[in-house]
Amino acid sequence: MPKVLVSDKLSETAVRVFKERGVDVDYEPTLGKDKEKLLSVIGDYDGLAVRSATKAMAPVIEAGKKLKVIGRAGIGVDNIDIPAATAAGVVVMNTPYGNAITTAEHAIAMMFSMVRLIPQANASTHQGKWEKSAFMGTEVYGKTLGVIGCGNIGSIVADRAVGLKMRVVAYDPFLTEERAIKLGVEKADLDTLLSRADIVTVHTPLTDQTRNILSRNNLSKLKKGAFVINCARGGLLDEEALKDMLDEGHIAGAALDVFETEPATDHPLFGNPKVVATPHLGASTKEAQENVAIQIAEQMADYLVRGAVSNSLNSPSVTAEEAPRLKPFIALAEKLGAFAGQLTRTGLKKIEVIYEGDISELNLKPLTASAVAGVLKPMLSEVNIVNAPVIARERGVSIAETVRDDADAYDSIIRLKITSETQTRTVSGTLFGGAPRIVEIKGVDMEASFSPHMLYTTNEDKPGFIGALGRALGEAGMNIGTFNLGREDSGGGAIALVAVDEPISDDLLEKVRALPHVTQATALAF
Template identity: 70%
Template sequence: MPKILISDKLSPTAVQIFRDRGLDVVYEPDLGKDKAALLEAIADADGLAVRSATKATADVIAAAPRLKVIGRAGIGVDNIDLDAATNAGVVVMNTPFGNAITTAEHAIAMMFAIARQIPQANASTHQGKWEKSAFMGTEVYGKTLGLIGCGNIGSIVASRALGLKMKVAAFDPYLTPDRAVELGVEKVDLDELLARADFITIHTPLTEQTKNILSKESLGKTKKGVRIINCARGGLVDEDALKEALDSGHVAAAALDVFATEPATEHPLFGHKNVVCTPHLGAATTEAQENVALQVAEQMADYLLTGAITNALNMPSVTAEEAPKLRPYLALAEDLGSFAGQLTETGVKAIEIIYAGSVSKLNRKPLTQAAIAAILKPMLQGVNIVNAPTIASERGIEITETVTEKARNFNATIQLKVTTERFTRTVTGTIFGGIPRVVEIKGVEMEATFSEHMLYVTNEDKPGFIGALGSTLGEHGINIATFNLGRGTAGGDAIALLAVDSEVTPDVLEAVRAIKHVKQAKALSF
C-alpha cells in the first residue's frame, strides 16, 4: 500500500484516517525541523503531509522518487517548491476552506483591537493604571471597510462586516459584478478603495502581482486616519513604508498577524504604540487545526487510492465520483498520445484534442493533460501529466480542445490531431468493453487494441505485401498476436498495425522497411 510520511504535527484523528483507509503511515511530527533526516526518511514515501515547519524544497522532492502527492494542512504553500513538484509530477494539495472562518474571525478581531486600542488598554490596566481618557477609540458602525481580495476568506469577512452595519468596498480582479451583488459589496478599483476606506484588510495570496500591494505609493493614496489589517501573507504590505505612515500619523493604526520574515522575533514595528501584532494566529483555533488536518488526510488518501484530486494547485480537480468514470478515458488518452508521440519525428507545433459523444460531458482537463504528456514524452525527458501544459506552453505548442456531442459510429471518441513541422496526423480511439482501442489513423478506419509490443507499417496497397510481412517477421522469430489492416482506397495507401509477442528490434525494422511497397515502419511499445 502507499506510504504516507507526516513530518509536522498533525491531529491524531487525521493520522488515524490514513490508517483506516489502509495506508502505511509514518508519523514523525518533528522531522520537518531536521532536513538531513527528512531527506533520508522521504526516500520511499508516496505522500508527504506537512504544515508549515517542513520545507519541501527541490532537493527534498528530488530525494523522493516514489512521491506522488504533497498535502499542506492549511492554505499557504510558501514552504513547498511548487515548480519542483510540478516538474517531478507531484500533485500539491492544500486545504483552502478548513481555516477560512477562523482567519476571517481573526481579521475582524484585529479590526476591533485597533479600533478600540484593546491590547494597549489591557496592558495599561494590568499595570494598575486607570488611563480612561488615553484610549479614545472609533466605532466601526457606518465606516467603510476596504477588502483587497474577496475570495473565500474575504467574502466571509465581508459578511461579518455587513452584519456590523459597515459599508464594504472590494477590489478583486476576479470578482464578478453578479458575485459582488450576491455578497452585498461594492466592486471598485484599487485607487477608489484606497481613497474611501476607513479600514483596509487584505485577503489575497502573495504573488508577483500582489507583493507590496500596499506600497509607499499606495499608502499615500489612502485617507488620513486609515487603519490597516493584514492577516493574509507577509510581503503584501511594505513594512518600512507602513512604519513611516504610522510615524507621520497618516495611518492611525495597523494590525499585523503576518510578516515578510517569519518567525519575526525582531521588527521595526514591534513596540509601536499604534500597532497590534500577533504571531501568525489566523488559523490558530482548535476547530481550524482539526479541520485542515482531517481534510488533507482525506484528500491525500482519495488521490492515492482512487485518483480523486481535490484542492490541487498544479492539477485540475477530479471528484471521487468522476475518478472511476475518467479512468478508462485517461488510459485511452495516454495510449493515443503515446501512439502519436512515438510516430512523431519532428517538432510539434500544435495539438488539438477532439472529444465526441459522452466523453465530451466529462471533466476533460485531466484527459487533455494526459494526452499532451504522452505525446511529448518520447521527445522530451521529464514530461508528466502534471507539468505537460507548462512544458508545452514554454515550447510554444498551441493546445486546443474541440467538443462535439455526437460521435460517429461510437458512443464516445477521443481524437488527437498533432501538427508538426512537416504534416498533420490524426489518431482516434474509443472504449469498448472497458478497453482502449484505436479506430482511426490518418483518416484510415481500423480497429485495434494497444499491446506492449507493436509494429506500425504504412505501405502501398498491393498484392503480396501481407504475405511478405508475415514471412519476414517469421524469419526473425517474431510471433504475430493480432494483425489489423486499413486502407483509404483500393491500391492507395494502407496501414498495418500488428501486436507481436516480443520486441521489434532495429534489425527486424530494417528487414521490414526493405519489403517492397513499405513506406514507413515503426516499432511501438505501450
C-alpha cells in the same frame, strides 16, 4: 499498503483517518524540523503530510524515491517545491477552504483590537494603571471597510462587516456586480476603495499582480486617519512605507498577522504603539486545525488507495486510462486560459469553452477546469483545475461548455470566449504534433506557439509598425524568438505575438505602448 509520514504537528485525528482508509502512517510531528533526518527516511514513504515547518524542497523530493503525493494541511505551499514535485511525478495537494472562517474571524478580531486599542489597554491595566483617557478608541459602526480581494476569505470578512453595520467597498477583478449585490457590498476600483475606506483589509494571495498592492503610492491615497489590516500574506504591504506613514500620522493604526520575512523576530514596526501584531495566527484555532488535518488525510488516502485526485496544485483530475490522451489537450486549454487571463483586467462575467471536432468525444471536464484555472491563475496563484470552477462560482463567474462534432479546418480545436464587464475576447488553439498552438485571436487568424516570455500587441495596420517594434526590442537587448502577425483587413486592426528570450521589463513595455499605432501592449508569461 501505502505508507504516509506525518512530519509536522497535525491533529492526531488525521492518523485515524489514514488507518481507516487503508493507509499505514507514521506520526512524527517534530521530524520536519530535522532536515537531515527527513532526508534519510523519506525514501520509505509513498506520501508526506505537512504543515509549514517541513520544507519539502527539491532535495527531499529527490530523496523520496517512492513518493507519490505531498499534502499540505492548509493553503500556502511556499514550503513545497511544486516544480520539483511535478518533474518527479509527485502530486501536491492542499486544503484551500479548511481555515477560511478562522482567518476571516481573526481579521475581524484584529480590526477591533486595533481601533479600540485593546492590547495597549490590556497591558496598561495589568500594570495596575487605570488610564481610561489614554485609550480613546474608534467605532466601526457606520465606517467604510475596504476589502481588497473578495474571494473565499474576503467575502466572509465582508459578510461579518455588513453584520456590524459597516459600509463595505470591495475591489476584486473577478467580482461581478451580481455577486457584490448578493454579498451586500459595493464593487469599486482600487483607487476608489482607497480614497473612501476608513479601514482597509487585504485578502488576496501573493502573486506578481498583487505583490506590494498596498505600496507607498497606494497607502498615500488613503484618507488621513485610516487603518490598515493584513492577515493574508506578507509582501502585499510595503512595511517600510507603513512605518513612515504611521510616524507621520497619515495612517492611524495597523494590524498585522503576516510579515514579508517570517518568523519576524525583529521588525521596525515592533514596539510601535499604533501597531497590533500577531505571529501568523490566522489559521490557529482548534476547529481549523482539526478540519485541515481531516481533509488532507482524506485526500491523500483517496489518491493513494483509489487514484482520486482532489485539490491538486499540479495534477489534473483524470483517470489513469484517460491521462495519456487528455494530457496535451489539458496543456492547450490551460495555456489558452492563461493567455486570456493575462489580458483580462476588468471583472469577469462568463467563461465559455467551445470544443469542435474529435476532441468532443473526450472527457471534457478536466479540460474546461484547466481553461478556467488558466484564466484565473494570473490573479489567484493558488488556483488549480480542481478548485477553479468553485472559485469562479464564488465570484459570480458563469462557466459554459459547448460541444460541436465538426471542426472547420482542424481535427480538434478549443475556442475560449471570455466575457468581462467591458468586452468579449476570444482565442482558439489546437495541437500541432502534440504541441499547443494558437490559431485565432479575436477573430483574427494567426498561428503561434506558446513561449515562456511573450509580448502581445494590438495596433493599427500601418506601415513602419513592425520595424518600430523590432527596433524597440533590439535597443533593449531583447532577442526575438518568433514574430507572428495577423490582421482583420488592410489598414484595419492588427495583432502581433512576439516570443522573446527574457521577461519584458516595465520600462520596455511602456516604450512599446508609446510607439505609433499601438493600442495595447501586454507582457505574457507561460
